[in-house]
Amino acid sequence: MGVQGEERTIGVYLHIPFCLRKCPYCDFKSVAKPGLTEAEEGAYADALIKELSSVIEREGLSQRPLETVYFGGGTPALLSPSVIKRLVGSVRGAFAGCCPKGPEITMEANPDTVSVERLKGFYEAGVTRISIGVQSLNDRILATLGRTHTAGRAVEAFKEAREAGFDNIGLDLMFGVPGQSVEDWEESVAGLLKLGPEHISLYGLTLEEGTEFFKLYKDTKRLPHEDDVTEMYELAVRTLKDAGYVHYEISNWARPGMEAVHNSRYWRIEDYIGCGVGAHSFLSFPEWGRRWWNTPSLEEYIEGVSVKGSAIKGDESLARNESMLESMVLGLRMLERGIRGDCFRERFGTYPKEAFPASLALIGEGLMASKGEDLTLTRKGAVLSDSVFLRML
Ligand code: SF4
Structure with a gap:
């Protein structure tokens, strides 16, 4: 970011x-x-x-x-x-x-x-x-x-x-x-x-x-x-x-x-191009980023690429709240690094704890840890990560 x-x-x-x-x-x-x-x-x-x-x-x-x-x-x-x-x-x-x-x-x-x-x-x-x-x-x-x-x-x-x-x-x-x-x-x-x-x-x-x-x-x-x-x-x-x-x-x-x-x-939600059957791509611009994905069919893929250079099946542009949620969930997966509060604020104009009030309760329960505005999952939080992410929703 x-x-x-x-x-x-x-x-x-x-x-x-x-x-x-x-x-x-x-x-x-x-x-x-x-x-x-x-x-x-x-x-x-x-x-x-x-x-x-x-x-x-x-x-x-x-x-x-x-x-x-x-x-x-x-x-x-x-x-x-x-x-x-x-x-x-x-x-x-x-x-x-x-x-x-x-x-x-x-x-x-x-x-x-x-x-x-x-x-x-x-x-x-x-x-x-x-x-x-x-x-x-x-x-x-x-x-x-x-x-x-x-x-x-x-x-x-x-x-x-x-x-x-x-x-x-x-x-x-x-x-x-x-x-x-x-x-x-x-x-x-x-x-x-x-x-x-x-x-x-x-x-x-x-x-x-x-x-x-x-x-x-x-x-x-x-x-x-x-x-x-x-x-x-x-x-x-x-x-x-x-x-x-x-x-x-x-x-x-x-x-x-x-x-x-x-x-x-x-x-880290950084840009990547995915090529091939069913592959997904992500670019972080414009605005909050967008993704697209290819057809899951081998025949359709070969045909699409040979005729028009692509075989895209679908795409989506992310809204700000979707992008924030992704940053949170994917960032917390990185147990050492977690979410850097300043980077989050630079991108979204708000700190993660403000954007996700549920994080306060999760900190209280020992599932997340906070140092200033930075957030990480605890070991207990890593074991129960699915339910932590659900609560963030
Ligand atoms: S079918 Fe087996 S080998 Fe092939 S991608 Fe799936 S898990 Fe891997």
Whole structure:
């Protein structure tokens, strides 16, 4: 907030919608494409490049310093290193320059879609950070999740990424999975820590409507009890702190200085362009900012971009109160940084406690902490973050 025009950096998200097969809990925009052909990946990469250049031209963003590129999905590691190299080159070439440290270029990967050779290829293509979806280090839980890899394969993938040259590796785990005990979870967290990644993301399973898991588990008692899920999160908070990780966002931990730069852009409400099937974009101008999002259909996306350079399905301009609420909710997710009262006031003309009187009660209950006009979530507030955010509404 407060940085104007071309000094403002930009992030680019590229959505790769292909997966080996659809996981039963997943509602991301992805399609099962086990035998992705060279022609299909080439056509999709062409569309991404075309869409990006038309957004940059339409919005006048070419002079912005590029801070981050993020290949998300889906399973971006299904693309061949040569295609990733072409995409990285195109994104870098589309902007006049990068941030002084050079852009952080992240790629999500699944353990069973990588090998040392492929990882070396991604590294040489310019990817600087790899985020591996481990989900669990327990084969029974992996089978419940319908994952195509084993715990052993996940550990190997991590070692292969190191061997390929990556010195910034993130690993993800899921908790609250049907049949998962607190002990199962503890073992997975301990196994992850043994590997020593730079970054760790821990996500609680949510039953998303329209998924197989929703049908299977919605009205059953087969999910772990709420108290056990809370204990899993708290156990991770304690264990990761003892291991020296900074709990910088509700679901994210990092070695000091290794926080994910791209994702931090979302929480700080900084500009990003999202290209690809179902991708979202946000620009903080004019006024309170606006977002747009693409069609979730692969066919419509390819068709739209080839005909008119875009495949936008919807857009919205934010009102002042919507922008304030987003700043509050996303800012509080960053547990260390929280909401800076002065920055908030500079943008909205009011301090956060004035704009959200509910924050006073939340402070009183020990869910939020305040230092002058700055606000942060407490550890208790982080555990109960959903209800804190609801009360803010
Ligand atoms: S691999 Fe990831 S994106 Fe693909 S279906 Fe599974 S959870 Fe969803």
